[in-house]
Amino acid sequence: MPEPPPTDATASAALGPDIDPPPVADARPVPALLALPLHGEGTMTYGFVIDGQPGEASLAWRVDEGRYSLTLERRTGTREMPAWHSEGAIGPQGLIPERHRVRRGTRDRELLVFDRTGPRPMVLAGARAFALAPGTQDRLSWWLQLSALMAAEPAPQVGLVLRIPVAGTQGIHSWDFEVVARDGNRWLLRRELQRQAGRPTLQWAVWLDGQRGFLPVDLRFSLDDDEQWALRLLE
Template identity: 70%
Template structure:
């Protein structure tokens, strides 16, 4: 091997030193501290959804495209009802009714009770503001209780104030309809029962049912009409269903099963559309043991 001269050794050492210096500079250039800040990944794009948000607001927030989310409609609040819901297609008392009778007069009926023929009469006086009606029935020597109803006439038809029953010349029953109270009540002796709008007694409902049927724009089979009716035990909803039609006459029926050990009850009424749906045939039965019927005499 040839020996290096002193001049060659000095030149080789200088070249080696320069190479080492260039290598050090290259390594320094790849250091993380020397990376440009422009390629830093923004924090908002790398933060997990469940990570707590930063408490320091960005100095220059980048615009974010709005996200359209479906609108959530909150459910309607539940409000319990104090009365059972009406049956499907059951009509309550309308706000405006027209009665089938006006003025003063008497309607004569053929009357049958438990197979015994008799007669009955409905006397009435119906003015623009007040009314009174009295039903008398007789079969042979059998004199039956006399029913009387009186009260006001308003947009919702008849508004009874008193219902009385006489038997053998003595008053046996009295119902008082207190509509002036903050909460209208039915008074039966010392007892009081809540009363809804349109409540009738056991005589006034005849004309009220006719007025409700007349208020129907399109009567049809299956239609149900609901009338609150007062009695000595309180107020109950009576539901009548249209079950048949014969020309302009409509048959409405109310059935009530009283339960085990108690009798079932049924009312049927033929309403004549040519007379404002006035009842022309009324029949009542109580468990097929007690029956009576009224048929309007032409």
């Protein structure tokens, strides 16, 4: 799953050597209590397509006793994609990631550590460190955090924008998802990231199922409306 490039927000004054500031806080406060769409443990299976090649994906989860873990595995034919893993705590405002790994076999290709032990909470990505904003998610945990934010809305409607700070190896960036359509109990949210001239626009589309606690049942990523990958929950 592609990660967005740095935005202007990360180019502001640094807090110290190799330390980037958190994204600007959204004026819309995070609800005081968020409910997750998954509990206990289990595995969901998704149909998976990447570059036009069909395959299968699975999301294994464990949500119990104030802790969570998520593991996403994807494959097409004999091609196995790196596995994504997120783990951490659960608080009143949703998921609190502690580690995010991208692993192929037994080797970590990426590792993010959310360090909240010091006077300034940080996200550590190799030799780089980024100031940790409240509510920051990793590139897998945002799936459930988006569900929880949507479920907390008393009267969701088209035009609603939900913001999630998302950490990656290049920093922390605010991801804004706009509700653009509704089909019965399912809601379509989109995010678009415009880039410099000559570079394609990054586009995310997520269908949330209101009957399942706004669980993501369809996720797609495109470049200038050219679909790169898609995940659809198998009923």
